[in-house]
Amino acid sequence: MGATKTEEFTLADITIAKYAKALGHPARIAILRILLERTSCICGDIVEELPLSQSTVSQHLKELKEAGLIKGDIEGKKVCYCIDAQAWKEAQQLLQVMFGKYKPCDTSCC
Amino acid sequence: MGATKTEEFTLADITIAKYAKALGHPARIAILRILLERTSCICGDIVEELPLSQSTVSQHLKELKEAGLIKGDIEGKKVCYCIDAQAWKEAQQLLQVMFGKYKPCDTSCC
DNA sequence: ACTTTTAATCGTAATTTTACGATAATAAAA
DNA sequence: TTTTATTATCGTAAAATTACGATTAAAAGT
Numbered sequence: 655m656g657a658t659k660t661e662e663f664t665l666a667d668i669t670i671a672k673y674a675k676a677l678g679h680p681a682r683i684a685i686l687r688i689l690l691e692r693t694s695c696i697c698g699d700i701v702e703e704l705p706l707s708q709s710t711v712s713q714h715l716k717e718l719k720e721a722g723l724i725k726g727d728i729e730g731k732k733v734c735y736c737i738d739a740q741a742w743k744e745a746q747q748l749l750q751v752m753f754g755k756y757k758p759c760d761t762s763c764c
Numbered sequence: 765m766g767a768t769k770t771e772e773f774t775l776a777d778i779t780i781a782k783y784a785k786a787l788g789h790p791a792r793i794a795i796l797r798i799l800l801e802r803t804s805c806i807c808g809d810i811v812e813e814l815p816l817s818q819s820t821v822s823q824h825l826k827e828l829k830e831a832g833l834i835k836g837d838i839e840g841k842k843v844c845y846c847i848d849a850q851a852w853k854e855a856q857q858l859l860q861v862m863f864g865k866y867k868p869c870d871t872s873c874c
Numbered sequence: 875a876c877t878t879t880t881a882a883t884c885g886t887a888a889t890t891t892t893a894c895g896a897t898a899a900t901a902a903a904a
Numbered sequence: 905t906t907t908t909a910t911t912a913t914c915g916t917a918a919a920a921t922t923a924c925g926a927t928t929a930a931a932a933g934t
Contacts, residue, residue, distance in 0.1 A: 658789065658790075659790075659791075659815060659816065660790060662790075662815040662816075663790035663791065663793075663794055663815075664790075664794075667790040667793040667794050667797070668790045670787070670793050671787065671788055671789050671790045671792070671793050674784045674785070674786075674787035674788040674793075675784070675785070675787075675788030675789070676784075676788075677780070677781065677784035677785075677788075677859075678781055678784040678785030678786075678787075678788040679768065679781050679785070680768075680769075680770060680772075680773035680774075680777040680778045680781045681769075681773065682781070683773075683777040683780050683781050683784075683862075684773055684774075684777050686862070687777070687862075687865075690862070690865040690866060692869070705769060705772035705773075706769065706772075736869050737866055737869075739866070739868055742863070742866050745863070746863040746864075746866075749787075749859055749863070750860065750863075752793075752796070752797075752800070753852070753855070753856040753859070753860075754856075755797075755800040756800060756847055756849070756852050756856075758849055759802070759846050759847075
């Protein structure tokens, strides 16, 4: 036991959960904020901005990459990270639709 | 090691990560969808709709509750779950603002 | 009072995540 | 070519997550 039963759910739920999971750590939110701040994407000094070691930041970057939310292109000695426009929009849309489905309930219990 | 360095980040990042983490599993997305479907919130048959055992579903419900996204009121023999309007709106807003910050980058690398 | 129903909690096991230092790997600079 | 800078990966350890069966707790029904 312990392994997530991913197969048993709908693709929509799996996809939204994948994106949400990637967003589920303050360090990764912080990384995304750094990438969101710039219009250009020459970025390689993410490590200095975070209270974590280089290897740990690299790991978080990997997870964001695996979720599809960011891309990393080798630019000489450094690696240039930026947000993946397509995945970003998909995640945004999926979450937006889900959050928009809420309607205040009419029974007394809540 | 292994413990998340939660203290070192901004409250905004911690909060958004907390909500995202709660959304980071297909089962919990499925649960939220079930709750979103109804305008009333007499719900106690969430277990039947999921391919998981009762104890596992209960655990997922607990995590959603701890993140603040849902509430559970005891209604006689059953427990009545529903979405917490305030937390829901906060999560929605935080995510919306963050996702809205994206602007396509102008350099060649991406 | 006893039984049934419903949901939480406990105990346990496997897996995954988080984190770091140390070590590669790669490309630019000297 | 050797050195330096930058990032990824490996190895490892602690902690958290996921999952389930068994048990407990509480309320309702008999």
